[in-house]
Amino acid sequence: MKLASQFQLSSWLPSIHPQVWNLAVGRFFSEVGTGFTLFYAPIFFVNEVGLSATAVGVALAGGSISGIAGRVIGGSLADSGNWGRRRTLLLAMAILAIASLVFAATSNFTILVIGSLIHGLGIGFYWPAVEAVVADASVIENRRETFAISRLADNLGLAIGITLAGFLIGIIGSYRWLFIIDAISFLVFFGVIYLGITETEKQETNHEKTEYFASWMAVLKDSRFLFYITANIFFTIYISQIHSILPLYFKNFVIENTDKGFAEAIISRIFAWHLIVAIIFQLPITSVLKRFSHTLALTISAILWAIGFGLIWLSGTAASGNLVWAILALGVFAIAIVSYTPSAASLVTELAPENQRGVYFSINALCWAVGSFIGHPLGGWALDQPRIITDRFWLGFSLSVAIAVVILQYLNRILADSSK
Numbered sequence: 001m002k003l004a005s006q007f008q009l010s011s012w013l014p015s016i017h018p019q020v021w022n023l024a025v026g027r028f029f030s031e032v033g034t035g036f037t038l039f040y041a042p043i044f045f046v047n048e049v050g051l052s053a054t055a056v057g058v059a060l061a062g063g064s065i066s067g068i069a070g071r072v073i074g075g076s077l078a079d080s081g082n083w084g085r086r087r088t089l090l091l092a093m094a095i096l097a098i099a100s101l102v103f104a105a106t107s108n109f110t111i112l113v114i115g116s117l118i119h120g121l122g123i124g125f126y127w128p129a130v131e132a133v134v135a136d137a138s139v140i141e142n143r144r145e146t147f148a149i150s151r152l153a154d155n156l157g158l159a160i161g162i163t164l165a166g167f168l169i170g171i172i173g174s175y176r177w178l179f180i181i182d183a184i185s186f187l188v189f190f191g192v193i194y195l196g197i198t199e200t201e202k203q204e205t206n207h208e209k210t211e212y213f214a215s216w217m218a219v220l221k222d223s224r225f226l227f228y229i230t231a232n233i234f235f236t237i238y239i240s241q242i243h244s245i246l247p248l249y250f251k252n253f254v255i256e257n258t259d260k261g262f263a264e265a266i267i268s269r270i271f272a273w274h275l276i277v278a279i280i281f282q283l284p285i286t287s288v289l290k291r292f293s294h295t296l297a298l299t300i301s302a303i304l305w306a307i308g309f310g311l312i313w314l315s316g317t318a319a320s321g322n323l324v325w326a327i328l329a330l331g332v333f334a335i336a337i338v339s340y341t342p343s344a345a346s347l348v349t350e351l352a353p354e355n356q357r358g359v360y361f362s363i364n365a366l367c368w369a370v371g372s373f374i375g376h377p378l379g380g381w382a383l384d385q386p387r388i389i390t391d392r393f394w395l396g397f398s399l400s401v402a403i404a405v406v407i408l409q410y411l412n413r414i415l416a417d418s419s420k
Contacts, residue, residue, distance in 0.1 A: 017137035019197060020146055023130065024153035026192030030093075031154045033100075033185020035161015036168070036178040041103070042248045043264070044175035051109055053248060057380020059112040060244055063120030064373035068366060070124015075362020078129040079355065084199045085136075088129035093190035095122030097183045104179035120369070127365035132357045133197065135349040143349060144342040148286040151341045152279060159275035166268030219359055225351050227411040228344075229367055231298065234404040235340055236371025237378075238305050238397065242333060244372075245379030246312070247271070252383070253390060254316050254326060266323070270330055277334035285338045294350075295412035297343035299405055304336035306401035313394040 045056045074092070077083045099122055102115035130150075138146035165178055219225060250270065251261045262270070289297040311329035315322050344364075352360035382393040 015142065016146055016149060019137045020134055020149060022192065022196035023133060024149055025196070026189040027130075027150060028153040028157040029192065030185050030189040031157025032161040032164075033157075033182035033188075035158040035163075036165040036185075037100070037103070037182045038158065038162070038243055040162075040165055040169070040175060040178060040247065040264070042244050043251055043267075044178075045106065045112060046248060047251070048175055049106060049108070049112070051112065053380040053383040054377065055109055055380075056112070057244070057377040059109060059116050060376040061373045062113050063116035063123070064369040064376075065120065066117040067120035067124040067369035067372070070121040071128060071362045071365045071369060072124075074125035075128040075358045075360075075365075077125070078132050078358030078362070080358075085129045085133045085358070086193065086197050086199055088125055089133070089193045089197065090190060092122050092125035092129065093186045093193065095119075095125065097186040097190070098122075100179045100183035100186065104176045104183070124365070124369065127368065128358050128362040131345060131348075131361040131364070134345070135352075135357050135361070136354075138349070143346045144286050144290050145283070147342040147345040148282050148338075151338070152282045155275050155278040155282065159272055159279060162268055162275070163272045166265050166272075169264055216359055219356065219363055222351065224411065224414050225348075225360065225363070227407060227414065228347060228351070229363060231404050231407040231411065232344060232364065232367040233370050233374075234400065234407075235298075235301070235305070235344070236368045237375040238309075238371075239337065239368075240372045240375030241379050241397070242274075244376050245383065248383060249312075249316065249390075250326060253387070254322050262323070262326075270323075270326055273327060274330035274334050277331045278338050281335060282338045285335065286342050289339060289343060293412060293415070294343045294347040295408050295415065297339055298347075299408045301336045301339035301343075302401050302404045302408065304332055304339065306398045308332040308336060309394045309397040309401075313391060313398075316391045316394070 042053070042056055042060075045051050045059075046053055051059075074088055077088045078085045095118060099115050099119035102111065102118060106112045106115060134146055134150050135143075168177065169175065247267055250267050251264075254261055289300070292300075308329050311325050311332060315325035315329060318325055348360055348364045349357065379393075382390050385393075
């Protein structure tokens with residue numbers, strides 16, 4: 001079933017494989033559901049369920065533990081000729097739908113941990129397989145654009161989801177329905193995968209499969225990839241703050257004109273703005289950065305993260321104009337993310353042999369598990385501290401960018417030497 005045939009947009013973009021368009025459709029619907037919960041989940045668990053920010057951070061970090069197992073198993077399954085990318089994606093969608101229903105029923109810390117563990121497992125299966133499908137369907141000439149289109153679909157869905165969530169909360173006043181809608185969106189994605197995704201030709205015809213253990217050991221001996229992974233963990237820690245910590249910081253700490261933080265509707269609009277900027281600039285930024293090496297593009301992204309965290313610090317400490325600083329920060333973060341994602345995925349694709357892409361993307365996805373495992377409890381801890389520590393927390397992130405930049409410059413030197 002060629003769902004992509006309806007998309008005239010593909011006529012002016014680089015030649016994109018139909019699988020990518022089909023996958024983009026499913027990712028769009030899934031991210032609409034995710035948008036309903038992503039920025040509101042921490043607010044719900046803290047302000048409605050009654051858990052502390054630290055407890056929520058620890059529970060969400062628990063999902064990173066199961067996510068590690070999911071990524072290890074998922075990467076191997078995605079590379080397996082007997083299982084493959086498609087079945088791994090179908091399994092991931094079923095698990096994620098169950099996790100969303102558990103979140104909807106959360107009334108205490110234990111249930112939240114269970115939901116987080118299930119969700120982490122589903123995410124672990126999802127990312128290596130979905131990135132491998134996109135990598136298989138791309139060629140070096142349009143690889144960054146191919147990954148950019150996938151991210152564009154994600155951002156479009158998220159933008160619509162968080163906007164609708166703000167209106168829905170205002171109407172029904174219940175956060176639990178947001179998780180039910182998220183579960184439905186995963187089932188829709190399941191249907192799209194079932195009807196519109198097949199195993200790529202490379203996956204079907206590649207009979208020279210590397211033994212799983214030997215494959216993992218080979219990846220762990222790739223020094224170029226390991227340096228990239230080290231730098232990538234910094235990016236995933238930064239991104240984890242946007243999804244889990246910033247909404248709560250805006251709600252409970254950033255104050256302007258009243259003794260309360262931003263209202264849910266304001267938070268919804270700030271993050272909708274964030275995604276609109278990402279949507280508008282995803283393809284243009286990808287086109288501009290295509291002229292540069294992957295490491296330089298990632299360095300530019302890192303510098304933008306430093307600027308964005310500085311603006312977050314201003315949003316919480318400035319005497320006035322707090323909303324303006326918050327809006328500017330989320331705009332900068334949007335540019336940082338669209339600079340990061342296509343280049344990072346393209347670099348992994350170029351470093352990985354075709355028959356080991358699932359494993360390489362599995363380890364790449366482990367960065368997100370590690371980033372969440374560190375970022376969620378770290379951010380939750382910061383929000384439970386005295387105000388002066390909470391505010392300066394963001395300056396600490398700005399300074400940490402220097403470490404990521406140094407690692408990227410060393411990686412750039414290694415890659416340049418290996419290409420000679």
